[in-house]
Amino acid sequence: MDDKIIVYRTFYNPIEANIVKAKLDDAEIPCFLTDENIATIQPLYNLAIGGVKLNVFEKDVEQINAILQDAPELEVPEIETEQTENKVVCQNCGSTNVGFGIATKNKHSWWVALLSILMTVYPFKANRCYHCYKCGHEFN
Incomplete structure (x- = not known):
């Protein structure tokens, strides 16, 4: 049987692409990522290459839509950078920036x-x- 491989979705964050790939692997749906290495090693080339591409078989698209529809949107949490103690204060204006x-x-x-x-x-x-x-x- 001749199945066609298509690009299902493009990601500009390689971590997000790997999370979606892991969800599909858990559901035993065959898939693979392309351009992941170049996007990870040289993030500035990410836009030039079109991002990380998730490739799947065309016959699995409906099943993938059902799996990813139930999943909440992926959000990258912000890292808490401010420390509450040991803040340096400007001697001139009193700012903590x-x-x-x-x-x-x-x-x-x-x-x-x-x-x-x-x-x-x-x-x-x-x-x-x-x-x-x-x-x-x-x-x-």
Whole structure:
């Protein structure tokens, strides 16, 4: 018997594609994913390749629709990033919207700049500090 393989659905999140594939595998419906590896290794290519494709036999489409119709929509939960304790507060405005990273104002110290000029290389060490995203104040 000559069954036709079709692309049932396209996903832009490889994790979501694997969850749906696992549901179909549990129901013993043969299926496979294409372009999963490139979408996982190089996420920027995901739109160019058209996402991760779920391939199934055309004869199984009605059964798949019934299985996935009962399943709730997949939602990726948000990760709690804020910590309630040990928050850094801006010394200038009192905001807690503060991050630690490379300084924007005094990025390199004088000795790094001098060595970089003498060696004709890009500065190899940058100063790090807290940066307030509300007022722009930088502090240690």
